[in-house]
Amino acid sequence: MSRLDSAIRRLKSQKICLDFASSELSNISGVIVEIGLGNGRTYDHLRELFPKRKIYVFERDVNAHPDCIPPDDFLFKGDFNKTLIGLKDKIVEPIILIHFDIGSGYNSESNERASSLSFLLKDIIDRKGLIIGDQSLDKSHFLEISTPKGVDYAKYFIYKLI
Numbered sequence: 001m002s003r004l005d006s007a008i009r010r011l012k013s014q015k016i017c018l019d020f021a022s023s024e025l026s027n028i029s030g031v032i033v034e035i036g037l038g039n040g041r042t043y044d045h046l047r048e049l050f051p052k053r054k055i056y057v058f059e060r061d062v063n064a065h066p067d068c069i070p071p072d073d074f075l076f077k078g079d080f081n082k083t084l085i086g087l088k089d090k091i092v093e094p095i096i097l098i099h100f101d102i103g104s105g106y107n108s109e110s111n112e113r114a115s116s117l118s119f120l121l122k123d124i125i126d127r128k129g130l131i132i133g134d135q136s137l138d139k140s141h142f143l144e145i146s147t148p149k150g151v152d153y154a155k156y157f158i159y160k161l162i
């Protein structure tokens with residue numbers, strides 16, 4: 001598969017999973033966490049899907065499109081290995097959706113980031129919440145949910161706390 005086809009599949013899977021979350025979580029109150037702002041595309045989509053919810057964003061190097069930079073109060077700059085620690089003391093509302101898109105294109109680096117996230121996210125996500133991301137998480141903490149139709153297997157993942 002060409003890198004173009006692979007990128008298209010990934011973006012399509014990403015959008016289907018985020019759209020799925022918006023209907024699944026429509027009756028559950030809480031806030032959203034976005035890890036990996038990048039260009040700001042998924043952040044912008046989340047803003048459209050959840051116009052009334054707070055969205056907290058975590059990014060090491062903020063370099064997004066100017067229209068997609070979160071307000072200062074909602075932006076945690078720096079390495080998520082540091083900024084996610086003690087988050088429950090900083091965000092008091094239940095976190096009902098965490099989306100992470102942190103892959104670098106290099107398997108070993110992406111796996112290492114996913115392993116850190118598995119450890120950090122288990123203490124942050126609300127019991128009713130969903131975690132959606134571009135890497136697989138540790139199954140000893142999370143239950144993998146079947147992805148909606150149209151999502152390429154192994155391109156995007158959905159989890160709940162066990």
Ligand SMILES: C[S@@+](CC[C@H](N)C(=O)[O-])C[C@H]1O[C@@H](n2cnc3c(N)ncnc32)[C@H](O)[C@@H]1O
Pocket residue numbers: 035036037038039040041042043058059060061078079080081101102103113
């Ligand atoms: C693939 S991009 C995200 C793209 C974004 N979802 C979009 O739609 O534009 C991955 C982002 O994760 C960020 N990232 C990777 N590791 C990180 C870490 N340890 N702490 C904070 N941000 C990190 C990178 O700086 C990069 O901007």
